[in-house]
Amino acid sequence: MASALYLHIPFCARKCAYCDFASWATPAEDPLVDAYARALGAQLGEAASLGFLEGCETAYLGGGTPTLLGAQGLGTLLKRVADLAAPSELTCEANPDSLCDEVLLSARDAGATRLSIGVQSLDDAELAELGRLHDAACARERVAAAVASGLDVSVDLMCATPGQTHESWARTLEGAVALGVGHLSVYPLQIEEGTALDRRYADDPCMWNAPEVQAERMTKAQALLESHGYARYEVASYARAGKACRHNKAYWTGRSYLGLGTGASSMLNLEEYLRLSTACPKLPAPPGGAVRVRLTGETGRRELAGDARLCAQSFSLEFLTEPQAVAEDLMLGARLTEGLDPALVSRARVLFGARLDDAVDDLLARGLLAEKGGRLAPTEQGWLLGNELYGALWDLAPGEVASASC
Numbered sequence: 001m002a003s004a005l006y007l008h009i010p011f012c013a014r015k016c017a018y019c020d021f022a023s024w025a026t027p028a029e030d031p032l033v034d035a036y037a038r039a040l041g042a043q044l045g046e047a048a049s050l051g052f053l054e055g056c057e058t059a060y061l062g063g064g065t066p067t068l069l070g071a072q073g074l075g076t077l078l079k080r081v082a083d084l085a086a087p088s089e090l091t092c093e094a095n096p097d098s099l100c101d102e103v104l105l106s107a108r109d110a111g112a113t114r115l116s117i118g119v120q121s122l123d124d125a126e127l128a129e130l131g132r133l134h135d136a137a138c139a140r141e142r143v144a145a146a147v148a149s150g151l152d153v154s155v156d157l158m159c160a161t162p163g164q165t166h167e168s169w170a171r172t173l174e175g176a177v178a179l180g181v182g183h184l185s186v187y188p189l190q191i192e193e194g195t196a197l198d199r200r201y202a203d204d205p206c207m208w209n210a211p212e213v214q215a216e217r218m219t220k221a222q223a224l225l226e227s228h229g230y231a232r233y234e235v236a237s238y239a240r241a242g243k244a245c246r247h248n249k250a251y252w253t254g255r256s257y258l259g260l261g262t263g264a265s266s267m268l269n270l271e272e273y274l275r276l277s278t279a280c281p282k283l284p285a286p287p288g289g290a291v292r293v294r295l296t297g298e299t300g301r302r303e304l305a306g307d308a309r310l311c312a313q314s315f316s317l318e319f320l321t322e323p324q325a326v327a328e329d330l331m332l333g334a335r336l337t338e339g340l341d342p343a344l345v346s347r348a349r350v351l352f353g354a355r356l357d358d359a360v361d362d363l364l365a366r367g368l369l370a371e372k373g374g375r376l377a378p379t380e381q382g383w384l385l386g387n388e389l390y391g392a393l394w395d396l397a398p399g400e401v402a403s404a405s406c
């Protein structure tokens with residue numbers, strides 16, 4: 001069944017100034033945190049009994065802040081994932097301020113193989129602007145402890161943030177490299193509507209976040225990280241040999257995944273969706289021609305903690321036809337350095353005919369795609385103008401995506 005599993009923990013010690021993810025500021029000692037984690041563990045058991053965890057290759061416990069569960073709660077949930085799904089890669093997201101030694105060792109001993117740590121910056125003033133709870137010293141110390149524990153460690157870094165300079169960005173990148181991590185994810189800050197940052201800078205042109213600043217910082221990251229032996233395998237992801245995140249690659253290569261928890265997304269093929277429907281009869285019948293279903297868990301965290309049965313959950317759904325699924329795979333594949341799978345391009349040619357060739361010719365002419373080693377691959381310019389590249393591929397999809405909620 002689904003080869004990747006995602007579990008969402010929707011709690012954080014405090015809301016960061018830029019964050020619009022499904023997470024709510026919640027004290028670690030709030031009984032809801034424990035109740036939710038136990039409910040998620042029970043839901044995992046139901047997914048296993050439906051056969052969804054057979055053949056699971058990777059799992060990811062994200063958030064939110066999974067490390068807010070504490071050593072015991074986190075260890076229990078990770079062990080349940082390891083026991084029921086036995087993924088060969090099991091990643092846990094972490095924030096430096098809640099990644100004490102006890103939590104770190106509990107995650108490792110429960111079966112985590114990888115930690116993804118939200119560092120964002122190694123500059124105290126930048127961290128304060130972002131509303132992060134940790135300072136640079138805490139981040140350095142906790143990342144070093146994670147590396148020393150033997151787990152594979154990734155750090156998230158953010159560029160084009162308030163107060164960041166070319167020099168401070170270079171120092172953050174150098175500092176992360178010096179800590180010995182095997183993987184880095186590097187993103188430009190997105191100012192999302194309704195966030196504290198959006199309100200704070202409502203009357204400001206935010207030149208520090210301008211597209212050319214984002215481009216300059218991403219280009220700097222590529223040059224610096226590649227000079228240290230990291231390969232860029234996706235628009236925002238860099239890894240040393242053998243350290244690429246296999247779970248994230250599932251999202252970009254059309255492999256199905258099951259997401260559990262408030263706000264979690266799943267992507268299922270038709271057979272998997274019909275199997276889920278046996279446990280959750282209120283799921284609507286797929287429209288004719290649908291081959292792929294995207295589901296987002298809409299059940300609130302309190303409701304889920306109170307009743308974790310799959311039949312009690314609410315979802316929003318999108319049903320994709322084969323041409324829509326192929327266009328989506330082309331769009332997502334264009335995030336990867338290796339480019340588009342030739343078999344996928346051949347399938348797209350059968351479905352879209354001359355429209356595909358016209359779109360590809362246009363993207364090649366504009367320098368957003370290039371032919372590399374027999375594959376169509378994104379260029380640096382293509383990534384910098386990602387919306388144009390991805391949009392042109394998605395526009396091959398005919399018709400509207402059918403949606404529903406239940």
Ligand code: SF4
Pocket residue numbers: 011012014015016019020021023063064065095118
């Ligand atoms: S730690 Fe992550 S999920 Fe939590 S508020 Fe900050 S950015 Fe959002």
